[in-house]
Amino acid sequence: MISLHLKKLPATREVSLLILAYLYLPILVLIVYSFNANRSATVWTEFSFAWYGRILANPSIQTAALNSIIVATIATVCATAIALLAALATYRPFYGQKMVEGGINLPLILPEIVTAVATLLLFMALGIKLGLMTVIVAHIGFCIPFAYLPIRARLNDLDKSLLEAANDLYANPWQVFRRVTLPLLWPAVLSGAVLAFVVSLDDFIMTFFVAGPGSTTLPVYIFSAIKAGVTPEINAISTLMLVISIVLVVLAFWLGQRGKQQ
Amino acid sequence: MKVKSMRLAISGLALSCFTAFSAHAAEPKELFFYNWTDYYPVDLLAKFEKETGIKVTMDGYDSNETLLAKLQAGGAAYDVIVPSQSIMQTLIKQDLLLEIDTPTLSNFQYVKGPFRDPAFDPGRKFSAPYLWGTTGFSYDSARVPGGKLDDSWKEFFEPRKELQGQLAALDTSSSVINAASHYLNVDECTENPQEAKRILELLQKQKPFLKMYSSDNTVDRMASGEVIMMQNWNGSTARATLQKNTIKYVYPREGVAMFQDNFAVPKSAPHPDNAKVFIDWMMKPENAAAVSNAIAYANGIQSDGLLDPKWKVMDAINMPEAYASRLRPEKECSNKARELQDRIWSKLKG
Amino acid sequence: MSVSSTSPSLNRALLLSPVVLTLLALIAIPLGIMGYISLLPRNTYGGVDWQAQWQLESYVQLFFQEGFDGELELNWVYAQALLRSVLQAGGTTVLCFLFGFPVALWMSSLTPRRRNLMVLLITIPFWTNLLIRNYAWLIILREQGWVAQTLNALFPSAGGITLLYNDFAVSIGLVYSFLPFMILPIYSTLEKLDWRLVEAAYDLGANRWHALRRIILPLSMPGVIAGALLVFVPSLGAFITPAILGGGKTLMIGNLIQQQFGTARNWPLGSSLSFLLLGILLLSLVLYALYSRSAAKTLNRGAKA
Numbered sequence: 001m002i003s004l005h006l007k008k009l010p011a012t013r014e015v016s017l018l019i020l021a022y023l024y025l026p027i028l029v030l031i032v033y034s035f036n037a038n039r040s041a042t043v044w045t046e047f048s049f050a051w052y053g054r055i056l057a058n059p060s061i062q063t064a065a066l067n068s069i070i071v072a073t074i075a076t077v078c079a080t081a082i083a084l085l086a087a088l089a090t091y092r093p094f095y096g097q098k099m100v101e102g103g104i105n106l107p108l109i110l111p112e113i114v115t116a117v118a119t120l121l122l123f124m125a126l127g128i129k130l131g132l133m134t135v136i137v138a139h140i141g142f143c144i145p146f147a148y149l150p151i152r153a154r155l156n157d158l159d160k161s162l163l164e165a166a167n168d169l170y171a172n173p174w175q176v177f178r179r180v181t182l183p184l185l186w187p188a189v190l191s192g193a194v195l196a197f198v199v200s201l202d203d204f205i206m207t208f209f210v211a212g213p214g215s216t217t218l219p220v221y222i223f224s225a226i227k228a229g230v231t232p233e234i235n236a237i238s239t240l241m242l243v244i245s246i247v248l249v250v251l252a253f254w255l256g257q258r259g260k261q262q
Numbered sequence: 263m264k265v266k267s268m269r270l271a272i273s274g275l276a277l278s279c280f281t282a283f284s285a286h287a288a289e290p291k292e293l294f295f296y297n298w299t300d301y302y303p304v305d306l307l308a309k310f311e312k313e314t315g316i317k318v319t320m321d322g323y324d325s326n327e328t329l330l331a332k333l334q335a336g337g338a339a340y341d342v343i344v345p346s347q348s349i350m351q352t353l354i355k356q357d358l359l360l361e362i363d364t365p366t367l368s369n370f371q372y373v374k375g376p377f378r379d380p381a382f383d384p385g386r387k388f389s390a391p392y393l394w395g396t397t398g399f400s401y402d403s404a405r406v407p408g409g410k411l412d413d414s415w416k417e418f419f420e421p422r423k424e425l426q427g428q429l430a431a432l433d434t435s436s437s438v439i440n441a442a443s444h445y446l447n448v449d450e451c452t453e454n455p456q457e458a459k460r461i462l463e464l465l466q467k468q469k470p471f472l473k474m475y476s477s478d479n480t481v482d483r484m485a486s487g488e489v490i491m492m493q494n495w496n497g498s499t500a501r502a503t504l505q506k507n508t509i510k511y512v513y514p515r516e517g518v519a520m521f522q523d524n525f526a527v528p529k530s531a532p533h534p535d536n537a538k539v540f541i542d543w544m545m546k547p548e549n550a551a552a553v554s555n556a557i558a559y560a561n562g563i564q565s566d567g568l569l570d571p572k573w574k575v576m577d578a579i580n581m582p583e584a585y586a587s588r589l590r591p592e593k594e595c596s597n598k599a600r601e602l603q604d605r606i607w608s609k610l611k612g
Numbered sequence: 613m614s615v616s617s618t619s620p621s622l623n624r625a626l627l628l629s630p631v632v633l634t635l636l637a638l639i640a641i642p643l644g645i646m647g648y649i650s651l652l653p654r655n656t657y658g659g660v661d662w663q664a665q666w667q668l669e670s671y672v673q674l675f676f677q678e679g680f681d682g683e684l685e686l687n688w689v690y691a692q693a694l695l696r697s698v699l700q701a702g703g704t705t706v707l708c709f710l711f712g713f714p715v716a717l718w719m720s721s722l723t724p725r726r727r728n729l730m731v732l733l734i735t736i737p738f739w740t741n742l743l744i745r746n747y748a749w750l751i752i753l754r755e756q757g758w759v760a761q762t763l764n765a766l767f768p769s770a771g772g773i774t775l776l777y778n779d780f781a782v783s784i785g786l787v788y789s790f791l792p793f794m795i796l797p798i799y800s801t802l803e804k805l806d807w808r809l810v811e812a813a814y815d816l817g818a819n820r821w822h823a824l825r826r827i828i829l830p831l832s833m834p835g836v837i838a839g840a841l842l843v844f845v846p847s848l849g850a851f852i853t854p855a856i857l858g859g860g861k862t863l864m865i866g867n868l869i870q871q872q873f874g875t876a877r878n879w880p881l882g883s884s885l886s887f888l889l890l891g892i893l894l895l896s897l898v899l900y901a902l903y904s905r906s907a908a909k910t911l912n913r914g915a916k917a
Binding site for chain 2: 657678688689754756777855861863868871872874876
């Protein structure tokens with residue numbers, strides 16, 4: 001084991017802490033203003049829980065938040081699974097590798113508005129009714145490269161002889177995958193999944209076009225509500241979403257740790 | 263075993279045929295409502311559900327173009343939509359709306375005279391009036407020399423020295439170009455390149471004085487004092503006035519764009535009968551007033567007596583009769599005019 | 613019979629089929645539709661005339677435009693918007709790398725437990741909506757805000773520093789939006805880095821700066837490239853942050869495309885603009901691939917020598 005101090009470079013710690021502060025400053029502002037009594041997200045008056053109460057009385061905002069979580073969760077799981085398989089297929093060189101990889105990353109380079117309008121036209125041409133299902137399918141499409149890139153980058157650096165040795169040791173590929181490949185890839189799979197989740201949770205344009213009755217997500221709601229201004233109600237639901245996400249992820253982490261120990 | 267499952271399948275099929283048939287006779291008690299976001303009070307939906315037993319699912323959009331794209335693509339199964347008058351003709355001519363013959367609905371009697379037979383929908387065959395408003399400008403009288411601005415677009419396009427750098431325009435090409443056209447006294451939908459050039463020159467001269475172009479956060483922007491003057495909607499101004507009572511709204515004498523939003527039913531609506539029940543219900547004065555009181559825009563129903571006193575005192579919501587001649591209903595421009603507008607906007611920002 | 617005894621190419625095909633099918637349906641076919649639209653005239657009511665003859669007008673419009681005086685003139689507006697967007701995206705990528713690399717490096721020096729915690733800490737702020745985050749910056753940077761007030765109190769001679777509605781605000785917002793997309797991929801390669809190489813370098817008398825430049829940076833290149841791609845491309849199309857924090861006075865290529873599908877109701881032009889953007893991105897990717905191949909060759913030669 002290499003001693004940890006070797007890895008430490010001067011000032012990286014200080015820079016990192018500053019960056020963390022930079023990342024959390026707006027979040028702090030957001031949370032503080034969700035307790036603002038005034039119907040304004042920019043002028044502070046006094047402390048109040050009123051806006052959290054308002055959320056309880058606003059079914060549109062509740063459905064939107066729930067839809068967002070459903071869509072992001074399903075899209076992340078599917079996209080990460082597809083991306084993992086794709087990464088395993090592409091890390092060894094083969095004829096046409098560059099083309100396949102380029103294709104996988106294509107959703108990244110397309111302006112979203114274009115894919116959005118085109119996807120809408122596709123669904124219509126196929127006669128598919130717009131709803132939560134169409135939103136999820138569309139999200140899987142643009143989440144794939146976000147999950148794929150970290151996994152692929154990690155596979156690149158993995159010791160390939162390790163995988164080969166595993167192939168010789170275990171009877172079937174499923175065992176290799178479960179006992180060797182997946183544990184080795186796990187950090188990358190996790191960061192890929194987290195990226196995909198974030199991207200899906202934040203998507204607005206695509207969702208806007210392919211959503212049908214009852215499938216409005218939170219970003220869509222917020223984007224169109226913002227004409228009049230960000231209300232503390234929106235800040236409050238964002239804070240709640242943050243809390244829910246954190247609880248979910250901590251739970252998943254905890255379960256993962258327990259699974260590993262067994 | 264096989265026989266049993268077959269019997270089950272057949273009875274299932276029969277059952278589904280039966281439900282499909284009965285669905286024709288009476289629609290399920292639900293309604294899909296597609297409206298501008300934050301443009302309808304949620305508690306009023308609860309009241310509707312209680313009175314009629316119809317459960318409403320409401321979704322929001324932010325521009326007529328989004329609505330248009332979804333309807334043109336077909337398959338977006340909404341029952342009630344809220345198009346502005348500027349896309350009504352497009353919707354009607356493209357055969358996207360269901361004829362609901364609004365005057366036959368019982369509460370049509372309460373619709374105000376000017377809203378009964380609009381040019382964009384003669385005879386109100388396809389639509390019923392919802393809210394209407396104007397796009398003028400607002401200013402904070404406490405921060406303006408002399409406490410008052412002239413009711414002219416000149417104040418906005420050629421701002422006084424004290425206000426330069428302290429004003430904002432909307433970030434919507436049509437709103438900005440409409441206002442400029444009214445000031446220059448040219449047609450909003452001009453197809454004349456020379457007139458378009460004049461509009462562009464006016465806007466280019468104004469641009470350095472602007473703090474920003476933005477259509478977001480309009481209420482807060484005035485209320486927080488980030489700008490002293492801005493192009494604004496009347497309803498948004500009224501909400502800001504509630505927070506800061508020195509904010510005033512101007513109906514410029516050169517003309518002020520007026521938008522009118524309407525209820526309509528798409529041809530593809532899954533529950534057209536429920537849609538009619540809803541539209542009729544919304545023409546009841548008490549319900550129309552409930553919307554105006556919550557959203558801060560005037561409606562087209564005889565309900566002025568029920569308007570909240572806090573809005574009644576504001577010119578922004580309760581427009582003085584004298585300004586009626588200044589209203590310029592928004593038009594639907596030709597493709598050629600639209601192209602010119604797009605060119606003005608791209609060059610202005612380029 | 614186990615699958616492993618089947619041919620590797622069959623295996624690969626099986627593994628690839630989900631992604632190929634998904635992308636074919638969600639990207640290739642829609643792109644085809646888009647390309648078709650760009651060749652059609654628009655109809656009177658927005659949308660396009662599906663039955664019409666093919667034409668190239670929307671592509672001509674990219675470069676030439678009828679001036680207000682009636683004659684065709686070169687159209688610089690789109691080129692300017694494109695250039696502005698490229699510069700902005702490039703700047704954002706460089707800044708994200710400068711700030712993100714030290715963070716990734718520091719993360720990889722922590723104990724595994726803390727590393728996972730850091731991954732979480734880095735991503736948590738991004739579970740809130742993009743717009744909301746931008747508005748939070750609006751509150752922080754505004755004139756009456758404490759940051760601007762403090763700065764102006766400290767430097768009264770600067771004559772009123774404004775932090776909002778300029779390039780500074782836009783950079784803050786964009787870097788903020790894309791930083792984790794740089795940090796995480798770099799981190800995942802650094803995490804796997806063979807630190808014995810670094811140790812060897814130290815033993816050979818390299819100082820930390822040398823070790824960083826000669827060993828750590830080259831070895832983390834796959835992560836850096838993945839990160840750069842994840843930052844550069846989305847920020848090229850970004851227009852919401854520039855609109856909110858930059859004051860909406862300039863057009864980005866993203867705005868232009870949006871506008872064509874929105875108020876301008878000119879789908880063909882919107883499509884051809886998208887293809888222009890796509891073409892430029894593909895070109896730069898190809899150039900990059902060529903460059904990295906030749907760079908790899910030189911590196912190999914150097915290693916052999």
